[in-house]
Amino acid sequence: MSSQSIAAQVVASLHANGVDDFLLSPGARSQALAMAAEQLEKAGLARLTVRLDERSMAFTGLGIANASKKPVALVVTSGTAVANLFPAVMEAHHSGTPLILLTADRPARLRDRGANQTTNQVDVFGFAATCFDIGLETSESSATEIALKALELAITKHCPVQINLQFDFPLSATTPNAKDLVSSAKKLVMQQQTFSELAVPVDNHTVVIAGAGGVRAKAFAEAAGLPLLAEPSSGARAGENALKNPLVALEKLGTSVRKVIVFGKPTLSRPIQKLISESSVYVENSKEYGRFDPFDNVIASADRLIAEGRADSSWLEQWKVEQPATPRSEFAEFVWNHSERLVLGASDLIRVLDAHAQPKDIEVYSNRGLSGIDGTVSTAIGVAMAKGPTVALIGDLTLLHDANGLNKSDLPELDLKLVVGNDNGGNIFTRLEVAKEIDETVFTRLFKTPQSVDIAKLADAYGWKYVLCKGLAELQQAWKLGGTVLIEYQLAD
Numbered sequence: 175m176s177s178q179s180i181a182a183q184v185v186a187s188l189h190a191n192g193v194d195d196f197l198l199s200p201g202a203r204s205q206a207l208a209m210a211a212e213q214l215e216k217a218g219l220a221r222l223t224v225r226l227d228e229r230s231m232a233f234t235g236l237g238i239a240n241a242s243k244k245p246v247a248l249v250v251t252s253g254t255a256v257a258n259l260f261p262a263v264m265e266a267h268h269s270g271t272p273l274i275l276l277t278a279d280r281p282a283r284l285r286d287r288g289a290n291q292t293t294n295q296v297d298v299f300g301f302a303a304t305c306f307d308i309g310l311e312t313s314e315s316s317a318t319e320i321a322l323k324a325l326e327l328a329i330t331k332h333c334p335v336q337i338n339l340q341f342d343f344p345l346s347a348t349t350p351n352a353k354d355l356v357s358s359a360k361k362l363v364m365q366q367q368t369f370s371e372l373a374v375p376v377d378n379h380t381v382v383i384a385g386a387g388g389v390r391a392k393a394f395a396e397a398a399g400l401p402l403l404a405e406p407s408s409g410a411r412a413g414e415n416a417l418k419n420p421l422v423a424l425e426k427l428g429t430s431v432r433k434v435i436v437f438g439k440p441t442l443s444r445p446i447q448k449l450i451s452e453s454s455v456y457v458e459n460s461k462e463y464g465r466f467d468p469f470d471n472v473i474a475s476a477d478r479l480i481a482e483g484r485a486d487s488s489w490l491e492q493w494k495v496e497q498p499a500t501p502r503s504e505f506a507e508f509v510w511n512h513s514e515r516l517v518l519g520a521s522d523l524i525r526v527l528d529a530h531a532q533p534k535d536i537e538v539y540s541n542r543g544l545s546g547i548d549g550t551v552s553t554a555i556g557v558a559m560a561k562g563p564t565v566a567l568i569g570d571l572t573l574l575h576d577a578n579g580l581n582k583s584d585l586p587e588l589d590l591k592l593v594v595g596n597d598n599g600g601n602i603f604t605r606l607e608v609a610k611e612i613d614e615t616v617f618t619r620l621f622k623t624p625q626s627v628d629i630a631k632l633a634d635a636y637g638w639k640y641v642l643c644k645g646l647a648e649l650q651q652a653w654k655l656g657g658t659v660l661i662e663y664q665l666a667d
Contacts, residue, residue, distance in 0.1 A: 175314055178347040180339065181206035182213075183314045184321045185247075186352045188274060189214055190359035191325055193247050195221050195560075197235045199228040199258075201251020203291070204278035205345050208249060210352040217353035223559070224584040225552075228255050230576065232262030233549030236271055237517075237556020240539055245272035245328050252279050253291040256298055261548050263334050267302040269386070269543030270332035270462030274325060275303060279340045281310055295338050303334040310340050318360060326362055332462050372476035374456045376400060378489040379432035382415075383446060384408035386542035387463045388438025390478075392416065394458075398481035400435070401493040405442050406510070406527040407518055407540035415490060416533035421445055422497045435479060439463040441545055442528045463543065502595075503530040505663055506567065508646055509593050510536070512653055513565040517554040520545045521569030522602040523595050537561070547572040551579035554590060563589040570596040573660075574625055580636035582658060590658050592638070597665040599624035633660040 185196070185207060196211035198204070214220035225231035228250050239246040250256055256277045266273045280292040297305045306324045308317050324335040376398040384391035384402065389409035395402035396415050403420040404411035417423055424445050434453040438460050440446055450469060457466050457475040466472070499507070506526040510516065511534070518524040518540040539557050541550065551573060554566035573594050582588075599622035603609065609617055618624065633640035639659045641652040652661050 177206040177341040177345050179314055179350055180317050181210045182350045182352040182355055183318050185210035186355035187318045187321045187359045188247055189220050190356050191362045193245050195238050195246045197223045197231050198249040199231045203341055204249050204251040207276050209346050213352040227578040228258035230552040230579040232259045233552035234556040236262045236266055237553035238560045239271050241557040241560035245274055247274040247276055249276045256295050263299050263302050265541050265543045266334040272328035273334040275336040277338045279338050281340050281342050303336045305336040307338045310342055322362055369477035371478045373480045373482040375482045378485050381431050382435045383440050384410040385438035385440030387460045391437035394481055399485040401490050406531050407538050407542050408438055412533050412535045417493055418532050419495055419497045421529045423493045423495045439466055442525055502526055509567045515564045517557055517566040519550040519568035519572040520547050521572050523567055547575050549576050551576040558588045558590040565591045567593050570594055571600050582637055588658050589656055592660045594662050595665050596662050598667050629662050
């Protein structure tokens with residue numbers, strides 16, 4: 175079969191079964207896939223986005239997939255281009271995000287022969303993504319079956335999958351046109367999935383903890399009358415039971431807790447982790463984030479937990495304590511309070527919000543599968559592409575780590591504010607014990623790592639509006655700007 179016919183069949187089959195976004199980093203070996211995706215775009219059937227850097231492209235796809243709750247296809251050429259997907263694939267694996275990795279490959283006969291841009295791409299992602307290899311002798315019908323099998327796995331298991339496609343010369347053609355194959359493409363028939371339920375007795379020594387993906391914690395806490403300690407990225411920090419100052423309350427009342435009900439994947443604070451490790455733990459399974467039992471002390475888990483009983487109202491009231499604001503918390507809270515859709519970087523500021531943010535209904539995204547800072551700018555772009563106006567709250571190192579993500583070439587018009595809390599390095603590391611154990615100069619070099627970058631010039635180079643703010647009044651004014659805006663807010667070190 176020709177390269178173009180295989181590519182057209184695979185791309186059309188994916189689109190016919192719900193893949194509407196294709197992202198591409200350009201290359202020669204992937205040209206048939208690129209042309210097939212462009213044919214769908216020209217017909218108004220799908221969206222194709224071209225991003226130069228594979229790492230940024232992959233995190234953009236991750237953002238689209240997380241926001242749209244639909245699988246997204248990533249197209250790359252052979253060689254190191256494939257490896258550059260790995261950070262986003264790792265995050266997708268640990269956050270249950272369906273990415274379809276369309277990796278163009280050289281023929282298998284060229285592997286280990288010194289051929290140009292050729293390596294062993296089969297199973298290159300290991301445990302993080304199941305690989306389906308389409309060889310040169312694969313028929314169109316078999317290629318379609320392989321693509322659908324991969325897509326079904328990605329959807330049902332909430333995971334990234336790799337479809338590795340070997341292409342030989344000629345690498346592309348103008349026919350067949352992928353759009354002509356969509357209407358006759360085979361449709362997946364998804365099996366209805368069952369889920370388990372478990373009734374959990376609650377009392378005046380029980381609290382609910384919500385981590386990333388733990389959106390159902392709110393309903394459980396309200397039904398049981400329990401305090402809800404919800405991380406900002408949980409989607410559950412809202413309602414009367416959610417605490418504004420959970421860490422201060424925990425410091426005061428933690429010894430009264432005997433039982434913890436966990437939703438999602440809590441990772442932000444050591445006090446919460448300590449509480450989980452010392453309590454009787456029940457967990458509602460997360461289809462995205464997988465098993466949660468880091469301390470091997472979970473008594474029981476189920477796909478849906480049901481509260482049995484209700485705590486006294488006095489138990490919840492005890493947890494509603496206050497703490498004074500700080501300049502850093504006032505900045506973070508301003509962004510939180512003025513945003514309807516927020517992307518949070520894995521910096522110190524998400525932890526500031528964890529300690530201070532007022533409960534509110536807000537759409538929050540954060541890469542908490544592995545909690546890395548890489549790709550956060552690109553993730554925010556993906557969220558904005560999928561959902562519309564978006565704000566991202568990140569640190570200066572998080573911005574610089576994904577500076578390539580600022581490239582707006584081939585992106586649609588976006589309404590995205592990148593709000594950068596600049597404290598000249600990694601302030602998060604000052605929370606570590608090592609900060610008190612070694613010389614300050616050594617600590618600054620090894621951990622805080624301040625960078626010598628002019629953020630204003632960086633924004634200008636990539637065509638972003640730029641505003642420097644030194645206080646909340648200036649931030650209030652900057653908030654009125656639309657389009658792609660980079661707001662640098664100066665924080666004390």
